[in-house]
Amino acid sequence: xxxxxxxxxxxxxxxxxxxxxxxxxxxxxxxxxxxxxxxxxxxxxxxxxxxxxxxxxxxxxxxxxxxxxxxxx
Numbered sequence: 001x002x003x004x005x006x007x008x009x010x011x012x013x014x015x016x017x018x019x020x021x022x023x024x025x026x027x028x029x030x031x032x033x034x035x036x037x038x039x040x041x042x043x044x045x046x047x048x049x050x051x052x053x054x055x056x057x058x059x060x061x062x063x064x065x066x067x068x069x070x071x072x073x
Contacts, residue, residue: 001029005040017018017042017045018057020045024050047070049069
């Protein structure tokens with residue numbers, strides 16, 4: 001993912017959307033990407049079940065990760 005983001009930034013892309021499956025099973029990796037690429041915005045479609053107080057605090061801390069809560073399925 002880091003390589004894809006780096007390549008995208010070279011082409012002028014600064015918004016990334018994670019969909020399919022449950023992206024927050026890799027929440028620590030996603031937060032690290034948010035930290036490294038703080039000039040980008042990240043959105044993840046999630047059912048929200050893995051958002052606990054710690055994850056919510058991390059999302060607030062990095063300021064560039066937005067969950068889109070999905071209730072389909």
